[in-house]
Ligand code: C2O
């Protein structure tokens with residue numbers, strides 16, 4: 001094991017897309033940010049310096065942060081943000097993890113342009129569960145706004161309702177041939193005919209689940225969220241924001257150029273509500289020896305995608321991913337659970353005198369998202385972890401409900417569903433407890449799946465389905481044999497997903513929808529995992545340079 005040192009400087013850079021130039025927040029002037037390579041077992045030391053006018057934190061999405069909750073990064077959860085000209089040094093170990101993850105800003109929507117790959121190579125003597133590829137490529141999916149993204153979110157929150165959707169989807173930061181002024185900057189992936197490549201795919205989009213496909217080539221999934229899966233071959237991938245997927249692609253077609261493309265998956269039942277952006281992003285898979293010119297986008301065919309609202313396709317894809325092992329960084333799949341919880345996730349409205357929400361019956365309401373009818377109120381003067389560690393009272397309540405405050409009835413939308421409590425509540429877990437959570441989407445206003453992400457541990461996804469979760473009928477069907485281990489689960493629109501994990505990492509762990517707009521509306525909460533009695537069961541004290549609020 002080595003000590004790997006990195007310097008990440010959060011700084012402005014100018015970028016031109018879609019015929020417009022603007023200033024964006026980046027890491028080291030790069031977008032997407034620099035790739036961080038580490039190896040399982042290494043100690044990672046990252047100095048983050050903030051040179052921009054926004055408060056910033058950096059989160060290592062999916063990194064378990066075993067006994068290093070202070071380095072996790074979500075603002076006001078494990079640390080106060082880093083203010084301008086200040087810095088913070090994260091230090092953590094890569095414990096029993098390998099694969100593709102990414103780091104991103106964890107304040108407001110800054111992650112739109114502040115993100116980069118975090119690749120954990122397996123131990124040097126480890127045996128790969130798939131044939132060694134000839135080479136690998138890194139593919140980021142993302143979104144681009146012509147406007148300043150922080151202005152977009154500020155506007156959305158002040159109006160109280162919808163938000164301005166992005167102007168383009170991107171692959172490696174580029175919209176690709178089908179968008180204005182984008183043809184010549186289209187991302188190219190070079191391959192040699194007959195060879196097999198590993199594509200590390202990261203969905204760094206802000207508010208969209210995406211389909212991804214390559215014309216003429218099948219994709220074999222071998223890893224999801226940095227856990228190996230049984231090989232699964234498909235033509236179309238589904239990735240929620242926050243999810244990462246490694247696939248093998250064999251260049252087995254004629255020498256030529258083929259479009260790789262991603263487009264929105266949005267499970268509204270109304271086929272007339274076409275989601276934005278409606279144009280797929282494209283990149284080019286270019287065989288060695290192929291002509292290198294692309295003069296017009298129509299020169300190449302797009303892949304065949306399922307309908308943008310094909311929930312069944314998405315659920316077939318996710319349930320086809322099976323874990324290779326029922327052991328996931330530090331714990332085995334719990335066959336029995338100590339704590340069973342049901343979390344409803346959905347929207348509600350709250351009165352707001354200054355709002356102007358045109359879609360609501362009364363404009364003086366604002367959209368509010370919630371978990372178990374509690375809409376998360378972000379602290380402002382301390383982080384939750386510090387409040388816990390230093391016993392500061394009043395920063396949060398530890399009575400987050402294990403079940404919805406208003407029992408959820410799929411057919412009845414009662415007024416009680418509309419008025420969530422707005423509060424900072426955490427759920428306390430005792431060290432070592434085995435936990436099961438069923439996420440139930442309520443789709444009270446919109447039909448959207450929710451990519452729910454948990455910090456501090458992966459979890460096993462043991463089941464999912466449509467309609468209202470029925471414990472007696474659905475629990476016996478859980479997959480307790482080879483469920484995938486993930487850090488982000490796509491809860492189907494109008495359906496549910498069930499996860500299990502063991503609480504063996506003391507700290508304060510944020511759980512939220514990885515659609516930033518939903519997190520901004522309050523679809524989040526935090527787990528407080530208490531210390532245990534043993535040697536590796538206690539959260540160490542905070543590092544001396546932890547930022548102050
Ligand atoms: Cu990808 Cu809470 O983050």
Ligand code: CU
Nearest residue numbers: 450513515518
């Ligand atoms: Cu959501």
